[in-house]
Amino acid sequence: MSKQNIHENEKVPNQSSSGRVESFWGELTSWLDDWLRIEPDGSITAFSGKVELGTGVRTALAQIVAEELDVPFERVHMVMGDTARTPDEGYTAGSMTINSSGGALRQAAAEARQALLELGAEKLDANIADLVVNQGVISMLRDPDRAVSYAELMGGRLFKREVSDSAPLKSPLDYRLVGTSVPRVDIPQKFTGQQSFIQDLQLPGMLHARLVRPPSSSAKLVSLDEDSIKDLPGVVRVVQRGNFIGIITEREEQAILAAQQLKVEWLESPSMPPMADLYTYLRSQPTDDNILIDHGNVETVIASSPQQLRAEYHQPYHAHASIGPSCAVADVTNDQITVWCSTPGPFPLRNALAQLISMPEEKIHLIHVEGSGSYGQNGSDDAAADAIILSQEVGRPVRLQWSRQDEFIWEPKAPAMVMEVRAGLDQQGSITAWDYHVWSPSHVARARFAGQLVAAQLIAGQPFPAGRFSFGAERNAPTNYTFPCQRVTVHYLANTPLRASSMRSLGGAENTFANESFMDELAVAAGVDSLEFRLRYLDDPRARDVLRAAAEKAGWEAHPSPLVRQETPLQGRGVAFARYENEEALVACIAYVQVDPVSGEVRVKRIVLAHDCGLIINPDGLKNQIEGNVIQSLSRALKEEVQFDELRIRSVDWETYPILKFSEVPELEIVLINRPEQPALGAGEPSTVTTAAAVANAIFNAAGIRLRQIPFTPEGVKTALAIE
Amino acid sequence: MSDQIVITVNGKPHNVQATPETPLLYVLRNELGLHAPQFGCGLEQCGACMVIYGREAKQSCKMTVADVGQTPIITLEGLMEDGQLHPVQEAFIEEQAAQCGFCTNGMIIAASALLIKYHHPSEQVIREALDGNLCRCGSHVRILRAVQRAAELMWGPGG
Numbered sequence: 001m002s003k004q005n006i007h008e009n010e011k012v013p014n015q016s017s018s019g020r021v022e023s024f025w026g027e028l029t030s031w032l033d034d035w036l037r038i039e040p041d042g043s044i045t046a047f048s049g050k051v052e053l054g055t056g057v058r059t060a061l062a063q064i065v066a067e068e069l070d071v072p073f074e075r076v077h078m079v080m081g082d083t084a085r086t087p088d089e090g091y092t093a094g095s096m097t098i099n100s101s102g103g104a105l106r107q108a109a110a111e112a113r114q115a116l117l118e119l120g121a122e123k124l125d126a127n128i129a130d131l132v133v134n135q136g137v138i139s140m141l142r143d144p145d146r147a148v149s150y151a152e153l154m155g156g157r158l159f160k161r162e163v164s165d166s167a168p169l170k171s172p173l174d175y176r177l178v179g180t181s182v183p184r185v186d187i188p189q190k191f192t193g194q195q196s197f198i199q200d201l202q203l204p205g206m207l208h209a210r211l212v213r214p215p216s217s218s219a220k221l222v223s224l225d226e227d228s229i230k231d232l233p234g235v236v237r238v239v240q241r242g243n244f245i246g247i248i249t250e251r252e253e254q255a256i257l258a259a260q261q262l263k264v265e266w267l268e269s270p271s272m273p274p275m276a277d278l279y280t281y282l283r284s285q286p287t288d289d290n291i292l293i294d295h296g297n298v299e300t301v302i303a304s305s306p307q308q309l310r311a312e313y314h315q316p317y318h319a320h321a322s323i324g325p326s327c328a329v330a331d332v333t334n335d336q337i338t339v340w341c342s343t344p345g346p347f348p349l350r351n352a353l354a355q356l357i358s359m360p361e362e363k364i365h366l367i368h369v370e371g372s373g374s375y376g377q378n379g380s381d382d383a384a385a386d387a388i389i390l391s392q393e394v395g396r397p398v399r400l401q402w403s404r405q406d407e408f409i410w411e412p413k414a415p416a417m418v419m420e421v422r423a424g425l426d427q428q429g430s431i432t433a434w435d436y437h438v439w440s441p442s443h444v445a446r447a448r449f450a451g452q453l454v455a456a457q458l459i460a461g462q463p464f465p466a467g468r469f470s471f472g473a474e475r476n477a478p479t480n481y482t483f484p485c486q487r488v489t490v491h492y493l494a495n496t497p498l499r500a501s502s503m504r505s506l507g508g509a510e511n512t513f514a515n516e517s518f519m520d521e522l523a524v525a526a527g528v529d530s531l532e533f534r535l536r537y538l539d540d541p542r543a544r545d546v547l548r549a550a551a552e553k554a555g556w557e558a559h560p561s562p563l564v565r566q567e568t569p570l571q572g573r574g575v576a577f578a579r580y581e582n583e584e585a586l587v588a589c590i591a592y593v594q595v596d597p598v599s600g601e602v603r604v605k606r607i608v609l610a611h612d613c614g615l616i617i618n619p620d621g622l623k624n625q626i627e628g629n630v631i632q633s634l635s636r637a638l639k640e641e642v643q644f645d646e647l648r649i650r651s652v653d654w655e656t657y658p659i660l661k662f663s664e665v666p667e668l669e670i671v672l673i674n675r676p677e678q679p680a681l682g683a684g685e686p687s688t689v690t691t692a693a694a695v696a697n698a699i700f701n702a703a704g705i706r707l708r709q710i711p712f713t714p715e716g717v718k719t720a721l722a723i724e
Numbered sequence: 725m726s727d728q729i730v731i732t733v734n735g736k737p738h739n740v741q742a743t744p745e746t747p748l749l750y751v752l753r754n755e756l757g758l759h760a761p762q763f764g765c766g767l768e769q770c771g772a773c774m775v776i777y778g779r780e781a782k783q784s785c786k787m788t789v790a791d792v793g794q795t796p797i798i799t800l801e802g803l804m805e806d807g808q809l810h811p812v813q814e815a816f817i818e819e820q821a822a823q824c825g826f827c828t829n830g831m832i833i834a835a836s837a838l839l840i841k842y843h844h845p846s847e848q849v850i851r852e853a854l855d856g857n858l859c860r861c862g863s864h865v866r867i868l869r870a871v872q873r874a875a876e877l878m879w880g881p882g883g
Contacts, residue, residue, distance in 0.1 A: 054824025054861060190825035191813050193760030193801040200759040252754055253746040323764050323772055323860045324826045373824035373861045404765040620820055628823050631862030654769040662851040665864040
């Protein structure tokens with residue numbers, strides 16, 4: 001790989017404020033046979049370029065296909081994320097799988113049904129209007145014995161037609177499968193120990209590998225003493241290219257041992273600001289500013305308002321922290337290469353890998369195999385790159401497993417951010433103007449090009465390239481409230497001290513934390529109940545409904561915050577609302593907390609969440625996603641912060657990066673609002689955005705202290721109480 | 725060979741090929757071809773690699789094959805009898821108690837070991853028993869429900 005190669009310019013995608021860019025970095029096909037096939041036995045194979053990331057979309061997509069085609073659910077088999085077999089649907093990201101792939105498959109299935117009806121009409125010598133379809137069999141409405149099956153008409157043959165977009169779609173009112181809790185198709189095998197994950201893949205003649213990564217991304221290799229492992233059994237090759245080092249062995253435990261014992265000297269140099277200065281550092285960097293909303297003269301209106309408020313909120317780096325460290329298997333035994341990995345973007349990653357090993361893209365067959373949940377860009381793409389380099393070196397299939405520490409240090413983090421909000425209130429306590437600012441690097445640095453892969457950077461000895469476009473920090477920076485005067489500005493930082501890329505909701509969670517905490521601060525200043533205060537600024541009936549549904553379920557008792565009762569622990573409740581990406585699913589979250597004023601410990605006892613994502617495809621699958629979003633975002637709000645110093649990332653395991661445990665999980669109550677007349681909106685992320693603010697607002701309600709920095713640690717609580 | 729290590733896994737003896745200091749996990753996965761115990765950390769911090777060791781749920785990522793001794797080991801695969809799901813597996817499926825499912829092996833193993841000792845553990849006891857098992861997807865409330873359901877399947881309704 002040449003240096004020129006890794007710096008190849010990116011195509012800058014169309015920037016869309018709706019935040020769906022990642023999902024659409026694909027090249028879609030309208031050829032029906034690319035989406036659907038009727039097999040000779042009448043089963044249906046459907047192809048999606050999206051992948052299963054543990055969210056249940058394999059099941060939901062099959063439901064959509066079976067519904068539209070009128071076949072039993074069990075008959076649909078999904079093939080997903082395979083560069084030789086499926087359409088290129090870019091990344092599985094942004095809660096867009098149901099919307100985009102589901103939408104495309106629905107249209108394709110409707111087209112297929114139409115094509116089958118046309119063939120059926122010919123075969124039965126009837127008009128289409130006189131035909132009905134039931135369980136994959138077309139029959140005469142008035143003469144059910146005159147019938148022909150899909151398999152008889154089309155089994156094993158190609159449709160050879162375009163998806164016209166004019167085939168009639170079934171009315172959601174007639175759905176019998178979509179809208180029901182079909183159990184997940186992938187679960188039984190996972191619960192019985194059948195091969196399910198990339199980590200389980202075994203190939204004949206496969207070797208094992210571990211990496212010997214530098215202690216930090218800026219470290220340089222000084223010396224490598226191969227003799228230090230010469231007595232160890234099973235070592236096939238020590239691969240060293242620049243700062244990239246990997247060890248290939250016959251057996252897995254041999255690779256672990258050799259990686260521990262290989263003597264390597266690195267030269268480290270400080271490359272990060274001190275952690276204590278992080279937020280000052282972020283605000284002092286050069287930025288590229290993007291004003292999203294500028295309505296009225298914010299400065300003048302705030303300056304002339306009787307009450308003026310300002311607050312700054314801080315978001316630290318977070319890790320995706322997948323339970324299973326990344327793994328990939330590559331087979332570069334001849335010039336047809338196969339890579340199995342858990343990438344969320346098989347096609348773009350194939351492009352990056354082709355650049356990395358200087359091979360044409362067509363020579364690489366990339367197959368997605370499920371990994372541990374990834375919640376954005378974890379180490380999966382990088383592990384695939386490591387594996388392909390190692391396999392190429394030995395000309396045999398290699399399984400590369402990252403260590404726990406590899407994953408924590410080398411996965412791209414959710415970026416640290418600073419949010420500042422100012423507003424004015426008039427004599428009646430109404431908002432006169434709202435001024436929002438966020439400082440953030442790009443939330444997206446996906447591995448679409450070799451230069452974005454860790455392996456390429458270690459080989460070239462060059463640091464992570466600055467983002468060529470910035471994206472994601474604007475997500476939910478604007479609220480859905482109607483303000484008479486407002487400005488929303490995104491200050492994009494060119495660089496990020498720690499490598500950063502997509503994590504669940506991008507900037508949505510952080511912006512909502514700031515927006516919804518500040519709404520609470522304004523409600524307090526106005527002396528108004530925080531739920532009532534929000535309703536005053538919401539026109540959208542769906543927004544009002546979702547807030548009311550949460551309040552009703554929770555038994556919300558209206559009163560201005562705080563209401564510090566003289567009892568230990570202190571108890572309180574808080575609310576937060578958001579419409580994801582301002583036009584996707586609507587979420588209202590109410591949290592009940594206890595605060596121990598002595599230990600500073602915050603315990604979240606109960607969370608009620610109301611959710612409206614339009615038409616619901618699979619209620620139980622949806623609930624599962626929401627529960628996961630709430631618990632994961634609660635973990636992030638209460639406990640998570642990537643530790644680092646000027647030299648290294650210091651969060652390397654579960655002790656240095658603790659996450660929420662069973663003993664800390666609250667009671668959850670979910671209210672689903674189904675709207676069959678509305679489009680199905682994604683649900684993988686929306687309910688992740690409201691938790692932190694709901695909890696912060698509940699802490700204020702209980703203890704009269706305002707926590708503006710995530711995570712809400714006991715130390716933070718005690719400091720705030722001392723100031724109070 | 726006199727120092728041949730033999731371990732008993734899912735009721736069958738197995739002659740270990742790996743060196744004695746090899747952690748049990750890699751022998752289970754790579755020599756016996758068992759996929760259920762997963763590598764999560766190698767530090768006994770997350771529980772993804774759990775097996776039933778004697779009667780206890782135990783992490784297999786640091787315990788060496790030499791230290792296994794005569795104590796029988798049961799993996800998730802060994803919980804099934806004659807192809808029939810173990811009640812804990814059945815309950816986990818009924819409750820759809822996973823998202824990615826990578827941690828589930830440890831959850832089912834820890835729950836199975838718990839339900840041997842306590843037939844009707846309170847939710848508090850279940851939470852404590854599973855506190856060393858990490859789940860990143862946030863399937864906790866389903867897992868708690870599944871363990872309670874499994875207790876009923878195994879031992880009848882609680883008093």
